[in-house]
């Protein structure tokens with residue numbers, strides 16, 4: 402039997418991150434729940450343990466370099482390596498204002514979590530990922546970060562105005578391209594995934610409301626992330642995919 406797969410998921414206390422944790426745990430991966438809120442993170446790890454999944458918690462606000470550094474130390478002490486890093490934590494601080502009306506202070510908050518948080522976490526976890534037999538980095542991006550779709554008049558995203566969120570997700574796609582090229586001669590792959598519009602608080606569904614038409618369930622939203630994190634036949638490096646296949650950058 403090979404090395405157990407140890408998987409860190411950021412923003413895993415709820416939503417797509419928690420669903421991904423549950424499904425990868427059910428596939429025998431050892432789950433590390435990253436969450437900025439200790440109570441919610443511990444409760445998520447408990448819920449997984451109650452399902453028979455090997456799970457633990459690290460406090461991880463991806464905008465805190467101190468917490469990122471400490472999380473890497475904790476994972477090293479607990480497991481000695483990391484096999485899968487899923488950069489799932491994300492925010493959309495802007496509210497569909499026109500670009501000319503959007504304060505850059507708001508856009509910076511999008512970038513702090515969605516871009517700089519991802520880069521800081523990758524940089525801190527790379528020494529642990531290099532200690533695994535093979536490793537996968539998955540950046541949870543968005544179709545709203547696709548430059549091609551945003552610029553195509555026939556696309557449903559042509560009329561969308563969320564400069565902070567969209568630019569931060571386009572930037573994280575660039576991080577995927579950059580790291581995938583840098584790591585091409587290693588056993589680490591780096592890929593972006595678009596979950597698609599999904600029934601989470603983030604997706605705009607109140608937790609007590611039914612799922613609106615056209616919106617995916619969290620199982621559907623997590624499906625491609627789970628595939629990229631676990632399917633031995635998924636060997637791409639530097640890709641951007643969704644449930645339907647490849648998505649344009």
Ligand SMILES: NC(=O)c1ccc[n+]([C@@H]2O[C@H](COP(=O)([O-])OP(=O)(O)OC[C@H]3O[C@@H](n4cnc5c(N)ncnc54)[C@H](OP(=O)(O)O)[C@@H]3O)[C@@H](O)[C@H]2O)c1
Nearest residue numbers: 412416417437462463489490491543597598599601603604
């Ligand atoms: N839902 C959609 O329709 C959709 C579509 C495309 C892409 N996505 C992407 O999918 C990912 C997951 O979204 P979701 O729908 O599952 O959203 P969600 O239910 O709101 O979950 C977001 C997670 O990110 C965490 N988070 C926010 N800021 C953080 C920080 N500074 N440090 C650490 N964690 C932080 C949240 O923690 P708290 O619980 O503490 O707030 C929460 O765990 C995001 O990257 C999002 O951009 C979602």
